Amino acid sequence: MIEVVGFTKRYGEFTAVDDLSFSIGKGETFGFIGPNGAGKSTTIRFLATLLRPTTGEGRVAGHSVTGDPMAVRRVIGFMPDDFGVYDGMKVWEFLDFFAVAYEIPRTARKKIIGEVLELLDLAHKRDDYVNGLSKGMKQRLCLAKTLVHDPPVLILDEPASGLDPRARLEMKALLNELRRMGKTILVSSHILSELADFCTSIGVIERGRLLAAGSIRDIQKQLRAHRVLKVQLLDGEAGRAAEILRDDPSIRLVETFDHTVTAEFEGVDEDMARLLERLIGAGLPVHSFAEEPLSLEEVFMMITKGIVS
Known part of the structure; x- marks a missing residue:
């Protein structure tokens, strides 16, 4: 159009x-x-x-x-x-x-x-x-x-x-x-x-x-080679969740903060579903489990250089 x-x-x-x-x-x-x-x-x-x-x-x-x-x-x-x-x-x-x-x-x-x-x-x-x-x-x-x-x-x-x-x-x-x-x-x-x-x-x-x-999704993929997975848990179980994620071949880097675990993820959607199944199967109280996309602000800051004509 x-x-x-x-x-x-x-x-x-x-x-x-x-x-x-x-x-x-x-x-x-x-x-x-x-x-x-x-x-x-x-x-x-x-x-x-x-x-x-x-x-x-x-x-x-x-x-x-x-x-x-x-x-x-x-x-x-x-x-x-x-x-x-x-x-x-x-x-x-x-x-x-x-x-x-x-x-x-x-x-x-x-x-x-x-x-x-x-x-x-x-x-x-x-x-x-x-x-x-x-x-x-x-x-x-x-x-x-x-x-x-x-x-x-x-x-x-x-x-x-x-x-x-x-x-x-x-x-x-x-x-x-x-x-x-x-x-x-x-x-x-x-x-x-x-x-x-x-x-x-x-x-x-x-x-x-x-x-x-x-x-937006395609540009995010171009800017970030890997996907980021964010898992929030109840009852201070972030450490055990991090151990399970580290053992998975689709995961590169895992970080924990309070009740949240973030991980660099290199798999496909089916791998993500399998990871969630493993966490729940281990009895972990998963509050939320989702891919963390780049915000539009992050995309903008990564692409631009802050130069004004």
């Missing part, structure tokens, strides 16, 4: 984005992550047809970003990291303004605006003035206007920026719902732990260059 091929953007001698290429399949939620100044917003503005490339091309739902920008605009919902409104505009008027821009017939607009307000839990704010809304409500409204023409592709630039914890959780729930509706979503964010909860794939960018792209 989204394809970027060799996208480069230069401003004089400065290269903001350098030969960027990636693709996003239908129904995916792609987390676009990188430090400030990495080139995320530049790439997003290019895909939203707001910025012409120095070189390269992009396609959204089969339409060329440079060759047919109007077709691209019809199939995307773009949420910028900041947006403004006219003074004295009510919530429903704000959405109606965009519905008119997308050439939605007058007879259909009222129904569509009502449905979008319900989806975003803004129906009770229908007649409120936009300037009087809280930051969280304004973010919801901006997301609502991206959905008014029911686009199959959403491009969201820092949708949770500046929100308090409750508003961030509500925004995450909304994005999860949009994913379940089958939308293809590209979302940039600095809140990496929340991206990990709903993204199916990620791209890591630094100094305008793409360092890694793919499913």
Whole structure:
């Protein structure tokens, strides 16, 4: 649904984005992550047809970003990291303004605006003035206007920026719902732990260059040669559990801390099931037994170098 091929953007001698290429399949939620100044917003503005490339091309739902920008605009919902409104505009008027821009017939607009307000839990704010809304409500409204023409592709630039914890959780729930509706979503964010909860794939960018792209699990495998197994036990039995794990050929290194045992694991899923069976068979009180994946923060820190253009 989204394809970027060799996208480069230069401003004089400065290269903001350098030969960027990636693709996003239908129904995916792609987390676009990188430090400030990495080139995320530049790439997003290019895909939203707001910025012409120095070189390269992009396609959204089969339409060329440079060759047919109007077709691209019809199939995307773009949420910028900041947006403004006219003074004295009510919530429903704000959405109606965009519905008119997308050439939605007058007879259909009222129904569509009502449905979008319900989806975003803004129906009770229908007649409120936009300037009087809280930051969280304004973010919801901006997301609502991206959905008014029911686009199959959403491009969201820092949708949770500046929100308090409750508003961030509500925004995450909304994005999860949009994913379940089958939308293809590209979302940039600095809140990496929340991206990990709903993204199916990620791209890591630094100094305008793409360092890694793919499913979170595949990138984790590339960064860490072994899997890590974490076992939590009751009643101080970590030592005996560690002895059982050390005797298994699929285990490399075992460490214990309090009631927890962590081990480097080189087997397959069937070996993991066998290990759990051995621990339970030995009468150990296993509280939890699971693979410990790299967090998105760890992935980010391992890939990037902390250099800002």
